[in-house]
Amino acid sequence: MTKHIRIGHTDLYVNPIGLGTNAVGGHNLFPNLDEEAGRELVLTGLANGINFLDTAFIYGPKRSEEIIGEVVKEAGNRSEIVIATKAAHKFVGNVVVIDNSPAFLKQSVEESLQRLQTDYIDLFYIHFPDQDTPKDEAIGALKQLKDEGKIKAIGVSNFSIEQLKEANKDGYVDVYQGEYNLLNRRAENELLPYAEEHKISYIPYFPLASGLLTGKYNKNTELSEGMRKRPQFSEGVYEQNLEKIEHIRHIAWNKGVEVAHVVLAWYFTRQSIDVVIPGAKRAEQVLNNLKTLEVQLTNEEIKEIDRIFS
Known part of the structure; x- marks a missing residue:
């Protein structure tokens, strides 16, 4: 049984390996998605100890949330599953605008609750910042929903450090989600230190850099335009x-694991990273990601990876 860890200072306890579900019903993101395969990979994750699912309104749009709602209902153990979702995209006719207004966020939470077939969302993020809404006002609306029991934790995603500070003026931000991986470590300049100082859990997206950090590419791989x-x-x-x-392949080989497992394990050596949410398109990828939990990096290996990707 995997030991569950706490996300920051929230009351959410999860397997450190979560599941990013943009390929579950995310028809606008991936061509020719098979919804049955998406359903299967979520069920496989739940059956093998993953209990943290990360989705969003814009994956589909709406379809990812709907499928996850169906699967979780089918699994019948809602209280053991931690669901994160996000909103900010608003369709005005065929045009998508970003909206962080309190009214829109409250409406978004209500609609997500319906699609997810649940009466609370464990972690709700503002997916992208808009230009106009004061960020502490946006978070204030989510705090009201948290007080009402409709959401359990408050997150922001893709905010600049200035926007994060404004959002966290009253200390209500629990989780920050942003791009971070060994090939893009810019978050270490300001975002990760701020998250650590304020006990905000930092959840990295693109942890495997669009597959490059899985080790599946080599100099003979044909790359598309x-x-x-x-x-x-x-x-x-x-x-x-x-x-x-x-260099990572060498470390992985010595441990009998894959490059991706070593990369994901390295993220857990960062102070404010509690959980990673690698995506998957097939059930076997979900099972493979879980092997990360078996990897123990030595201090020398942690420093070596840090140096190579400095």
Whole structure:
């Protein structure tokens, strides 16, 4: 049985390996998604000790939340499952605008509750910051919902350090979600130290850098034009990244695990990271991610990885 850890100072206790579900019903993000496969991977996760599911309104849109609602209801153990969802995207006709207004956030929570077929959301994030709403006012609306028992913890995602400070003026922010991985460590400049100081749990997204940090790529891999546009895959940078990943491959080989397991395990050595939420498209990937929990890195290995990816 996996030991559950506490997310920051919340009352949420989870398996440190969660499940990012943008490929569960996220038809607008991935072409030709198989909903049955999505359902299967969530059920596999729940059956094997994963109890933290991360979704959002915009995955689908709406469809990811609906599928998770159905699966959790089917599993019949809602109280043991921690569901995180996010909102900020508002459709005005065919145009998507970002809205953090208290009225919109309250409406979003009500609609998410219906799609998820539940009467509370464990962790609710403002998915992206808008230009106009004072962030402490937006968080104030979520605090009201928390007091009413509709949400249990308050999160923000993709906020700048200034926006995070404004949002946390009254100390109500529990969780921050942002991009962080070995190839993009910018969060270490200000966001991670602030999170640590204020006991905010930092949940990294893109922990495996769009698959590059899984170790499945090599210099002969055919990259699509779209991939080449991503910074970590751009010419010159990609080749340097492959060299760095070879060092991790050596550590992984000695431990009898895969590159991804070592990478994910390294994140847990960061003070404010309690949980990671790697995504998956197939059930076997979910099971594979769980092998991370078996990895123990030595102090030398932690320092070596830090140095290689400095």
